[in-house]
Every structure is written in C-alpha cells, then in structure tokens.
Amino acid sequence: MDPGSRPGMTKLKTMANPIIRVAVSEASRLFGVSSKTVRRAVADGEITYVVVRGRYKLNFESLVRWSQERPKVRNKLARQGIGQFVDRWKIKNRLYSPNPKTAEKE
Numbered sequence: 001m002d003p004g005s006r007p008g009m010t011k012l013k014t015m016a017n018p019i020i021r022v023a024v025s026e027a028s029r030l031f032g033v034s035s036k037t038v039r040r041a042v043a044d045g046e047i048t049y050v051v052v053r054g055r056y057k058l059n060f061e062s063l064v065r066w067s068q069e070r071p072k073v074r075n076k077l078a079r080q081g082i083g084q085f086v087d088r089w090k091i092k093n094r095l096y097s098p099n100p101k102t103a104e105k106e
Contacts (some may be wrong), residue, residue, distance in 0.1 A: 022057065
C-alpha cells in the first residue's frame with residue numbers, strides 16, 4: 001500500500017479524456033432549460049450522474065447526448081442556452097474553427 005493513501009480509497013488515474021461533471025443548476029443555465037427539466041431527465045435515467053456531498057454532479061457527455069436527442073431541448077440550447085453566444089465567437093485558428101471559410105475571411 002502507498003504510504004500516503006488511506007485504506008479503502010483508490011487513487012484516481014490521470015486520463016487522456018477526464019470526465020466533466022456539472023451541477024444541475026449549471027446544466028440548466030448552459031442548456032437553457034429549467035432545473036426541473038434536468039432533474040426529470042436524471043430521474044428517467046437519461047442523464048448519468050454521481051452524488052457528491054449530497055448533490056448531483058451530471059456527466060457532461062450524457063447531458064450533450066440528451067440535449068441533441070430531444071429537438072425541444074436542442075432548440076432551447078440554441079436560443080436560450082450557450083448556443084446564443086456562438087455567433088459572437090471569432091475563432092481564427094483553423095484547427096478549432098467550425099468552418100474554415102470563416103477563418104479565411106478575417
């Protein structure tokens with residue numbers, strides 16, 4: 001056993017793709033839906049989560065998948081969530097630009 005570790009605790013390994021988790025309130029703001037809608041999806045098993053200190057921490061990947069499977073949520077994401085700011089982003093680096101022609105114009 002590692003001298004710095006405690007019994008029953010496992011060390012977290014550094015992963016290439018770490019799991020991103022967000023709170024219910026953060027998810028509702030990001031996706032432009034009510035927290036009740038997010039909680040309903042959690043209760044229906046559509047979004048994976050863990051409980052940390054009595055609070056839900058939602059898996060961001062499952063949140064995105066859920067939002068894209070539901071047309072109403074996808075539309076709210078574009079109008080009221082983070083999608084409303086996409087037009088304002090000016091990405092000049094071709095590697096990260098969603099459209100290479102956009103980068104050429106600027």
